[in-house]
Amino acid sequence: MNTQGRKTTPDVESAAATEAGTYTGNRALVHEEPLIFELDNPGVSGVDLEAAPAVASRLGGLKARAGIGLPGLSEPTVVRHYTRLSQKNLGIDSTMYPLGSCTMKHNPRLNEKLARLPGFSDIHPLQPQSTVQGALELIDQLAHWLKTLTGMPAVAMSPAAGAHGELCGLMAIRAALQARGETSRTRVLVPESAHGTNPATAAFCGFTVDAIPAEANGRVSVEAVKAKLGPDVACIMLTNPNTCGLFEPQVKEIADAVHAAGGYFYCDGANYNAIVGRVRPADLGVDAMHINLHKTFSTPHGGGGPGSGPVVLSDALAPYAPLPYVVHGADGFRLVEHAGEVEGDAKPFGRMKAFHGQMGMFVRALAYIMSHGADGLRQASSDAVLNANYLKARLQDLMSVPFDGYCMHEALFDDRFLKDTGVTTLDFAKAMIDEGFHPMTMYFPLVVHGAFLIEPTETESKATLDQFVGAMRHLAGKAKAGDAAHFLAAPRYTPRRRLDETAAARKPVLRWTPPAA
Amino acid sequence: MTIRYTEDHEWISVDGDVATVGITTFAQGQLGDVVFVEVPEAGRALAKGKDAAVVESVKAASEVFAPVDGTVVEGNQAVVEDPSLVNSDPQGAGWFFKMTLANPAQLDGLMDQAAYDAFVEGQH
């Protein structure tokens, strides 16, 4: 045994000592990067502009402003700054990112290339429509495939994100109820396991929220729904597959019961990626469902947006779809942008955002649908479900499973397996970071204690899954063996270790301010 | 001085005509580090079981309900300035507000120390 060799596994103390040891505070590839405001070199700019024509200002008597306080940086400084910031981030490009309910799948680069074609990226939303026929046709094509895949007769394309789509769906429901003269329907049923956006959206739309308790098997039962139904119920908001990663086996019976009671079925389509190509929501009795293009159709999450959330609608809700929308007439495609231009029985409830929707996301989603095709989309959802069940099967003997049976695209565990170890779900997640993985979604859904919601997606290989399983088993074993210290000190190898969120919230510092002179 | 408890984990301590209200040691433990407190202004009428104050940790937000009907005499500015008092001394310096009692008989419907201790035990 070599007793004189150097220690090869650093602990916190030695890591801290090493840090103090470098002059710069940098650690090789990991740089300490100041804020742009601290890099200010007054007078410098990274952009060269032509000289302005010599004319008299016509600002209507306003005085030109001065002294905004923006820093001066050259192009090389800016490029290096943001490159260094990027190196403090994990992306799907870097590692497996099994955030349950978020669907972090590979983002194909073809989609990025196509969205940047000047014919899509450099067209103005208010150009004469004769000059944007290709763009309108693209929106129409994507709408066609979203309708075909879901079996629904209509789709509203303009919502800017999933939560915005929820708002669109509930507004359509509200408009339909108004048209029926049933404005007393003000109650919205939302299962306890729902995404926070569901109750928030219902309230944002002027409804009251009534929670449906979860069953012991992680599903919503038709009896529990029936017990809540009444003449004041506007709709149910049901996520399917649900946030526990389970398909709701009674979804059709629930839809029928809600319809029989005069309400509508809003389906949260956040997990549509598990069933696309295998199940059409129309066949489940859905009246409205948003589709997160960034989940099911691979548009990039971009550190928190932009998203896109088209909403498919049933015949009952289709007339109330918001403005604008694309129609196909004798002389090509046309945007209906105003209530006065509406034809037929359409009664749009209003407008969700400026202009026509997230065109840049539409291009990417259509490219993805065409790349995968009918066979590929079906294979993708199949592989997503297979990957999740594989993880569940390989981990269920060491971790605790709240609900038996096969899961859909994500595997849910609770924290019972950590009982009396002194390790929490959060600690476990931080130790996964040190193993080179992005943690799973933690503490959601709320119906499970200390939830681990793991969604591998279809774009992870078996080799990666096996490595992930190995790391999880290693950590679970370590926790059970009593090595809580390993978890409490994690993460160790990140640019920053655990952050003090309490201090951030008690005395919020939300912007940089110049140091006092 | 009488101390009573609600099922929403408020305590109310009555001293003569004025009662002091806060959240229990158990409640602050459930919330974690308290980062924000909003207390009612003097003169505001409170109704039993309705919102009276707000308490927030990093990951949770909760209303503090009025244990009984009455009128606010004073909100505790000290916990607004330093919310950590709710964690360090929840049943002392971490009080939320003082109020008058419109109907002192309502106290009889609340739990005493022994009943509350049993109630908390049942929450585990």
Add this chain to the structure above:
Amino acid sequence: MRYLPLTEADRQDMLAAIGAPSVDALFGDVPGAATLSQPIAGLAPHQGELQVERALSRLAARNVPAGSCPSFLGAGAYRHHVPAAVDQLLTRGEFLTSYTPYQPEVTQGTLQYLFEFQTQVALITGMDVANASMYDGATACAEAVLMANRVTRRNRAVLSGGLHPHYREVTATTTGVLGVDLVTLPADPKGVEDLVAAIDDKTSCVVVQNPTLFGHVADLTPLAEACHAKGALLIVAVTEVVSLGLMPSPGSMGADIVVAEGQSIGNGLNFGGPYLGLFATRDKFVRQMPGRLCGETVDADGKRGFVLTLSTREQHIRREKATSNICTNSGLCALAFTMHLSLLGEVGFTGLARLNHAKAVQLADKLAAGGVTVLNDGFFNEFTIQVKGDAAALVDTLAAEPLLAGVPVSRLYPGQAELAGLLLVAVTETTTEDDMDALVQALGGQQ
């Protein structure tokens, strides 16, 4: 199926580990009647990059890019030059393919640029604090009205006739379901409306756009004072954010909330989306703000770091009591904005604004010399002209040249005869003198 790494052998191995007979068995909870046994009909099978690129390029080729001809389009979306470095950096996978920074130790990059972004937005709007962005300017405007109602505990909002109609419509749609009393002033092409007269003791806020849809610029200080005298808030909407490099900031004129469309900085036209909603306010209102906020803190070693903070306002904690249902921001668009503004800096941003204004003045002078009526006395980089006959028909005719002459007011205000002859004309640093002369000639031929 180039995006799927599993082989058939992998799948069989995995099914064996699961103990399932087939993948179909994993879908056993799906009702039989709703189970598709075949791929969706009508959609072609998978295709290679080349085939997909060919098909979508054909669609792209059927559009006329604004940069391919003289273009004077504005009205809430502006064609500016975006430095090459912006898009090059934007496509770094660590930015592009990361999620919302819920795990701060592995997202310090995102969090730091959001902190820088919030600071930049606060600086250019002249406000104390800004959030990490909203979907777009119009949705930010609607959220601002709801926030003003929360702050003032009132329910009556006054919208200027200079506000972009899309902003007005989104605000009406969003607040209408909550029973907000909206007072909407008629279109104000001459910039003469009297907003002060519309404020009463029940008014929660006044929403005014500066420059207005029609390009008019105003000192908002008297309006802010009138709002505050009645206990109302002043919300200032800015659709051309470059104007903030030259015009007095809304904060300096007394605004309580500033909402803006940030597309002009860092982001292309993209046929209207995705765009970037900016949202800024005073410190005292921060807990009533919608949207994500990034804040500074320290880590376990005492080093400066950043986290999402004040999350208890948001839907994932407050659920039905949240300030908004918004879940995302416009992360990548905010990154593009912050990188472009960092490249510009103080000198570049103010210089860009001066250049835009000077070119607009140059075009207004040329048009006036050519006999065209310009409605504006003051403006930033966009103004309203009166053409003979129908502006929309004229624009359609010129589009064939191609020349994109501007946005006819009737595109936004249809069916109002007195507005049919009005054309909004925008100028940016991308506009050349040749472009201007082409427009003057095209319109001159009309006089």
